[in-house]
Amino acid sequence: xxxxxxxxxxxxxxxxxxxxxxxxxxxxxxxxxxxxxxxxxxxxxxxxxxxxxxxxxxxxxxxxxxxxxxxxxxxxxxxxxxxxxxxxxxxxxxxxxxxxxxxxxxxxxxxxxxxxxxxxxxxxxxxxxxxxxxxxxxxxxxxxxxxxxxxxxxxxxxxxxxxxxxxxxxxxxxxxxxxxxxxxxxxxxxxxxxxxxxxxxxxxxxxxxxxxxxxxxxxxxxxxxxxxxxxxxxxxxxxxxxxxxxxxxxxxxxxxxxxxxxxxxxxxxxxxxxxxxxxxxxxxxxxxxxxxxxxxxxxxx
Amino acid sequence: xxxxxxxxxxxxxxxxxxxxxxxxxxxxxxxxxxxxxxxxxxxxxxxxxxxxxxxxxxx
Numbered sequence: 082x083x084x085x086x087x088x089x090x091x092x093x094x095x096x097x098x099x100x101x102x103x104x105x106x107x108x109x110x111x112x113x114x115x116x117x118x119x120x121x122x123x124x125x126x127x128x129x130x131x132x133x134x135x136x137x138x139x140x141x142x143x144x145x146x147x148x149x150x151x152x153x154x155x156x157x158x159x160x161x162x163x164x165x166x167x168x169x170x171x172x173x174x175x176x177x178x179x180x181x182x183x184x185x186x187x188x189x190x191x192x193x194x195x196x197x198x199x200x201x202x203x204x205x206x207x208x209x210x211x212x213x214x215x216x217x218x219x220x221x222x223x224x225x226x227x228x229x230x231x232x233x234x235x236x237x238x239x240x241x242x243x244x245x246x247x248x249x250x251x252x253x254x255x256x257x258x259x260x261x262x263x264x265x266x267x268x269x270x271x272x273x274x275x276x277x278x279x280x281x282x283x284x285x286x287x288x289x290x291x292x293x294x295x296x297x298x299x300x301x302x303x304x305x306x307x308x309x310x311x312x313x314x315x316x317x318x319x320x321x322x323x324x325x326x327x328x329x330x331x332x333x334x335x336x337x338x339x340x341x342x343x344x345x346x347x348x349x350x351x352x353x354x355x356x357x358x359x360x361x362x363x364x365x366x367x368x369x370x371x372x373x374x375x376x377x378x379x380x381x382x
Numbered sequence: 383x384x385x386x387x388x389x390x391x392x393x394x395x396x397x398x399x400x401x402x403x404x405x406x407x408x409x410x411x412x413x414x415x416x417x418x419x420x421x422x423x424x425x426x427x428x429x430x431x432x433x434x435x436x437x438x439x440x441x
Contacts (some may be wrong), residue, residue: 090427
């Protein structure tokens with residue numbers, strides 16, 4: 082039995098499920114809106130929510146896509162009893178989570194959030210080229226026009242930042258000095274790019290796509306500023322064996338077996354690593370390049 | 383549209399360059415997306431979709 086941890090409204094999950102049905106593989110999809118209770122039946126651990134139930138030992142593989150496995154946590158009136166029961170419940174939940182993550186899996190809930198700064202350090206150790214970067218709280222020593230800033234966090238979107246408005250923080254080039262200090266910000270040398278590469282990594286295999294975003298002012302610095310009128314040209318791409326090997330080292334070091342990696346091919350001929358997204362969208366890349374990644378994932382599970 | 387964010391504590395420089403976008407509003411009746419409860423895919427948000435690519439392009 083395959084366990085899928087996802088959100089209720091998540092289209093990629095449906096694509097993989099279509100393949101699982103075709104392959105006649107049994108699965109359970111769990112959502113953010115269900116809370117599981119740990120029970121025991123015939124000396125076996127059994128998890129039950131309002132819409133799903135399964136024995137822990139019946140799960141053969143896990144695909145962590147989005148959200149999380151929520152497990153009921155009881156509170157007790159007596160503070161000493163509550164403290165003790167907090168620990169008891171913690172270890173029970175921990176046992177369930179660790180057991181699930183020790184099974185065959187694609188991504189894990191426990192390491193789906195990764196620290197960009199640590200990833201860059203690991204990428205360097207793996208031998209990948211990383212544009213020079215640093216943290217600063219002022220622009221005194223920032224070279225203008227050749228430095229970009231981007232958020233340290235994973236999600237650049239701020240929902241409901243104002244009435245009826247969402248905010249997004251794209252990668253931006255710095256063109257002027259600031260008079261005052263600000264909160265610690267991530268700065269990186271801007272690479273004069275030939276094109277961008279997005280690579281989907283799954284268990285040692287790399288599936289890449291080149292994105293020709295440099296000729297369009299709108300997408301030049303951040304291709305996510307999609308030009309819908311005249312979209313960037315995207316084509317299948319094959320990275321060198323050496324870079325693919327280094328990607329594999331990096332993913333091993335991060336304990337990830339699946340993720341999307343962003344690269345820039347510089348005009349200097351070098352391939353610069355930018356970042357890894359563990360739970361990003363990959364079906365666009367799959368459809369454009371005919372990689373059938375949805376089938377690859379269903380096959381593996 | 384520029385927005386003014388007033389906070390007591392400092393913010394990263396990325397906030398100075400924040401861009402805004404409105405919640406998606408329906409422009410025409412065809413923009414309405416109907417979702418269904420679907421047992422087969424175990425979701426309450428199933429959407430009937432056309433294939434993203436013609437089969438002949440995959441062959």
